[in-house]
Amino acid sequence: xxxxxxxxxxxxxxxxxxxxxxxxxxxxxxxxxxxxxxxxxxxxxxxxxxxxxxxxxxxxxxxxxxxxxxxxxxxxxxxxxxxxxxxxxxxxxxxxxxxxxxxxxxxxxxxxxxxxxxxxxxxxxxxxxxxxxxxxxxxxxxxxxxxxxxxxxxxxxxxxxxxxxxxxxxxxxxxxxxxxxxxxxxxxxxxxxxxxxxxxxxxxxxxxxxxxxxxxxxxxxxxxxxxxxxxxxxxxxxxxxxxxxxxxxxx
Amino acid sequence: xxxxxxxxxxxxxxxxxxxxxxxxxxxxxxxxxxxxxxxxxxxxxxxxxxxxxxxxxxxxxxxxxxxxxxxxxxxxxxxxxxxxxxxxxxxxxxxxxxxxxxxxxxxxxxxxxxxxxxxxxxxxxxxxxxxxxxxxxxxxxxxxxxxxxxxxxxxxxxxxxxxxxxxxxxxxxxxxxxxxxxxxxxxxxxxxxxxxxxxxxxxxxxxxxxxxxxxxxxxxxxxxxxxxxxxxxxxxxxxxxxxxxxxxxxxxxxxxxxxxxxxxxxxxxxxxxxxxxxxxxxxxxxxxxxxxxxxxxxxxxxxxxxxxxxxxxxxxxxxxxxxxxxxxxxxxxxxxxxxxxxxxxxxxxxxxxxxxxxxxxxxxxxxxxxxxxxxxxxxxxxxxxxxxxxxxxxxxxxxxxxxxxxxxxxxxxxxxxxxxxxxxxxxxxxxxxxxxxxxxxxxxxxxxxxxxxxxxxxxxxxxxxxxxxxxxxxxxxxxxxxxxxxxxxxxxxxxxxxxxxxxxxxxxxxxxxxxxxxxxxxxxxxxxxxxxxxxxxxxxxxxxxxxxxxxxxxxxxxxxxxxxxxxxxxxxxxxxxxxxxxxxxxxxxxxxxxxxxxxxxxxxxxxxxxxxxxxxxxxxxxxxxxxxxxxxxxxxxxxxxxxxxxxxxxxxxxxxxxxx
Numbered sequence: 001x002x003x004x005x006x007x008x009x010x011x012x013x014x015x016x017x018x019x020x021x022x023x024x025x026x027x028x029x030x031x032x033x034x035x036x037x038x039x040x041x042x043x044x045x046x047x048x049x050x051x052x053x054x055x056x057x058x059x060x061x062x063x064x065x066x067x068x069x070x071x072x073x074x075x076x077x078x079x080x081x082x083x084x085x086x087x088x089x090x091x092x093x094x095x096x097x098x099x100x101x102x103x104x105x106x107x108x109x110x111x112x113x114x115x116x117x118x119x120x121x122x123x124x125x126x127x128x129x130x131x132x133x134x135x136x137x138x139x140x141x142x143x144x145x146x147x148x149x150x151x152x153x154x155x156x157x158x159x160x161x162x163x164x165x166x167x168x169x170x171x172x173x174x175x176x177x178x179x180x181x182x183x184x185x186x187x188x189x190x191x192x193x194x195x196x197x198x199x200x201x202x203x204x205x206x207x208x209x210x211x212x213x214x215x216x217x218x219x220x221x222x223x224x225x226x227x228x229x230x231x232x233x234x235x236x237x238x239x240x241x242x243x244x245x246x247x248x249x250x251x
Numbered sequence: 252x253x254x255x256x257x258x259x260x261x262x263x264x265x266x267x268x269x270x271x272x273x274x275x276x277x278x279x280x281x282x283x284x285x286x287x288x289x290x291x292x293x294x295x296x297x298x299x300x301x302x303x304x305x306x307x308x309x310x311x312x313x314x315x316x317x318x319x320x321x322x323x324x325x326x327x328x329x330x331x332x333x334x335x336x337x338x339x340x341x342x343x344x345x346x347x348x349x350x351x352x353x354x355x356x357x358x359x360x361x362x363x364x365x366x367x368x369x370x371x372x373x374x375x376x377x378x379x380x381x382x383x384x385x386x387x388x389x390x391x392x393x394x395x396x397x398x399x400x401x402x403x404x405x406x407x408x409x410x411x412x413x414x415x416x417x418x419x420x421x422x423x424x425x426x427x428x429x430x431x432x433x434x435x436x437x438x439x440x441x442x443x444x445x446x447x448x449x450x451x452x453x454x455x456x457x458x459x460x461x462x463x464x465x466x467x468x469x470x471x472x473x474x475x476x477x478x479x480x481x482x483x484x485x486x487x488x489x490x491x492x493x494x495x496x497x498x499x500x501x502x503x504x505x506x507x508x509x510x511x512x513x514x515x516x517x518x519x520x521x522x523x524x525x526x527x528x529x530x531x532x533x534x535x536x537x538x539x540x541x542x543x544x545x546x547x548x549x550x551x552x553x554x555x556x557x558x559x560x561x562x563x564x565x566x567x568x569x570x571x572x573x574x575x576x577x578x579x580x581x582x583x584x585x586x587x588x589x590x591x592x593x594x595x596x597x598x599x600x601x602x603x604x605x606x607x608x609x610x611x612x613x614x615x616x617x618x619x620x621x622x623x624x625x626x627x628x629x630x631x632x633x634x635x636x637x638x639x640x641x642x643x644x645x646x647x648x649x650x651x652x653x654x655x656x657x658x659x660x661x662x663x664x665x666x667x668x669x670x671x672x673x674x675x676x677x678x679x680x681x682x683x684x685x686x687x688x689x690x691x692x693x694x695x696x697x698x699x700x701x702x703x704x705x706x707x708x709x710x711x712x713x714x715x716x717x718x719x720x721x722x723x724x725x726x727x728x729x730x731x732x733x734x735x736x737x738x739x740x741x742x743x744x745x746x747x748x749x750x751x752x753x754x755x756x757x758x759x760x761x762x763x764x765x766x767x768x769x770x771x772x773x774x775x776x777x778x779x780x781x782x783x784x785x786x787x788x789x790x791x792x793x794x795x796x797x798x799x800x801x802x803x804x805x806x807x808x809x810x811x812x813x814x815x816x817x818x819x820x821x822x823x824x825x826x827x828x829x830x831x832x833x834x835x836x837x838x839x840x841x842x843x844x845x846x847x848x849x850x851x852x853x854x855x856x857x858x859x860x861x862x863x864x865x866x867x868x869x870x871x872x873x874x875x876x877x878x879x880x881x882x883x884x885x886x887x888x889x890x891x892x893x894x895x896x897x898x899x900x901x902x903x904x905x906x907x908x909x910x911x
Binding site: 141 | 307310311314325326327328329330331332334335344346382384385386387388389390391392393394395396397398399400401402418419421423424425428431432433435436438439445447475504505506538539541542543544546547651652655656658721722725770772773814816817822824825
């Protein structure tokens with residue numbers, strides 16, 4: 001049932017990439033537990049604007065858990081305390097009256113802060129550009145049913161493909177590794193006959209780019225899977241390792 | 252102006268290729284002008300937007316060898332709101348052997364749009380639909396499959412065949428990631444240059460040696476630094492989506508906006524059929540004033556969910572007061588009103604019909620939820636028929652999404668749904684080449700007005716976005732560019748670029764200097780209420796006139812009393828929102844004006860004065876068989892109405908019938 005709570009939010013404020021940041025604490029009263037977490041920040045920002053203060057900058061867009069734009073470290077967890085959802089799907093009913101909620105940007109070397117809670121995630125795009133695709137041009141493609149794909153294989157590829165590229169995996173990892181993100185794409189395409197042809201080259205190119213961009217190594221802590229809003233499984237990392245090692249042996 | 256437009260007495264027709272409907276596109280491709288590979292390298296194309304239409308166009312044009320500059324406002328092209336489309340994409344493959352064909356997909360689309368689209372364009376859309384599925388599979392899109400390994404289909408509203416391809420409830424995501432991967436590949440090759448966190452703020456027109464104005468570039472704002480930047484290209488493609496956020500609460504993403512369309516309109520591009528907006532029937536109902544957006548539940552749920560309200564008013568009252576649970580109401584006391592009213596299509600009537608039927612029941616006092624503004628979508632019957640596991644396999648992620656938002660378990664109690672603004676069929680006018688009324692300026696995807704007439708069928712937005720980007724624009728833009736190969740790259744120091752940038756700068760300065768009392772959001776919410784109450788699911792002459800008066804007042808309030816913190820030379824989200832809101836106010840006014848002009852009901856545009864005895868939309872084909880094109884005439888004047896006459900040569904127009 002709907003009720004209201006009074007909370008404090010401790011928010012990371014940082015005016016720009018090279019400026020020193022700090023926490024600011026704000027009090028908010030009568031927040032409906034049916035409000036989403038981002039609507040709570042909207043309410044706070046509306047208040048700040050009314051007081052002629054600078055509102056908190058944060059990334060968000062679709063607000064239905066699919067675009068991957070929203071981020072936020074909430075009480076020490078990427079996308080907050082609830083399981084298998086993004087920050088925009090988190091609701092205030094998960095917090096209690098009188099609680100102090102700490103909100104930070106992604107904390108990872110490869111994701112520098114741009115402003116307040118907004119970070120630069122271009123590194124993920126760069127990894128994709130290095131090889132996260134099948135080399136086909138538009139047009140001249142055989143019929144879609146020409147190559148049957150076993151349903152379990154298609155389903156597993158779909159599970160890998162459900163990654164939204166939000167960056168929670170790298171942000172959750174104590175090593176700042178992007179392995180789950182890379183593995184999800186390598187695994188999706190390696191499973192499907194259309195992507196199999198280039199699987200070795202793809203794994204090598206994407207891993208090389210990941211290393212170049214300053215992401216850390218994977219030590220199998222499993223934090224990425226635990227914090228992934230789409231519950232992408234670390235078994236895909238095992239497949240990536242297999243593809244990568246196989247490709248290196250062939251070299 | 253685009254020389255395919257010859258206006259006589261305020262009316263024009265636009266040329267389409269010769270021949271029977273099924274041969275027009277082939278004829279076009281056989282005779283169109285092409286650009287040879289060496290010349291492609293010398294031509295620059297700007298594509299604004301990275302959704303299904305923008306990303307597929309940028310990738311395909313890059314593959315062909317053009318130099319593409321691609322812009323998006325988010326931090327990555329993969330965030331575009333196409334990502335949120337859930338249910339699926341239509342194609343006329345007839346894999347189910349259930350009687351589908353290109354003609355039938357064409358017919359369903361033009362009928363679903365209530366005969367307010369151009370026949371030749373719609374037929375082409377149906378024709379290229381099959382290529383899209385092949386293309387996506389080749390990219391590694393993991394569509395749902397049958398146990399035998401072949402592709403699976405589901406049904407969507409407005410069709411009696413199963414032609415919708417899907418990837419769980421995340422079809423838009425998978426198709427966009429496919430287009431994004433093709434785009435990433437071209438970025439890697441260097442044929443596409445990507446500009447993220449850049450927002451187009453104006454289109455730049457330059458006169459050629461014959462004095463004809465052509466689109467030659469854009470002014471964009473770097474959203475991180477706040478700096479205005481100038482970009483040149485031989486052609487500009489707008490792929491920025493729809494303007495549904497004029498309603499504040501919609502199923503669109505927070506940053507989805509109609510600003511690029513308004514910029515083009517103010518530079519002379521026709522804005523066509525702005526009043527054609529789609530209200531989607533299955534959204535999670537509104538819960539509070541602080542609400543920031545409405546969440547859509549995929550139309551695919553109507554495959555297996557049954558929509559109902561209580562038959563007895565006292566039950567509805569008890570439900571609203573929380574004294575009764577929906578599961579306590581017996582089957583015989585439930586009114587499955589869509590099945591009752593539309594036996595042939597049942598729960599799968601088109602979106603506009605389903606939305607109005609829900610409103611009719613709620614207005615009559617049978618609505619549920621504490622607001623009385625909701626109806627039930629019940630999976631009890633599907634679970635009895637198929638088992639919980641099968642329902643979970645089909646809709647699991649949608650059920651999870653519902654539960655996270657509403658805090659109720661849809662496996663145990665019916666979902667509550669209510670209509671919300673979702674998609675805009677209207678948009679920038681384009682000809683058969685997808686060229687606007689300004690030469691060298693193209694519009695694709697939801698940003699144009701082209702293929703859906705007065706109402707779009709489910710799973711057709713993804714189809715149109717990818718059709719335009721992969722298979723139509725890469726051909727038609729060459730028909731224009733073939734004449735531009737002699738044009739050198741222009742300097743962005745030309746006076747046209749300098750003046751356009753200065754105008755944007757002046758506008759921003761004016762906004763920042765208002766320093767009033769109202770936040771951007773508070774004014775946007777006020778606009779949204781006016782739109783929903785007066786320009787929503789049912790409109791009247793009176794409500795539209797009131798909307799126009801109220802929107803003028805809101806415009807005045809914005810330009811005299813908005814408060815925007817911060818400066819223009821910074822990452823300033825409030826300023827971004829303010830720039831977009833100024834344009835939403837213009838869009839809202841155009842929607843009301845266009846709705847007032849159109850004295851008929853068709854598709855998503857329902858004027859209460861024009862309905863049949865059974866309450867269905869009543870078209871006036873003798874008077875309104877045209878696309879209403881609005882030509883900008885200056886800041887304080889109403890735009891001029893110019894009509895594109897829609898000739899129906901191949902299709903007989905009947906009143907839409909989903910009953911038998």
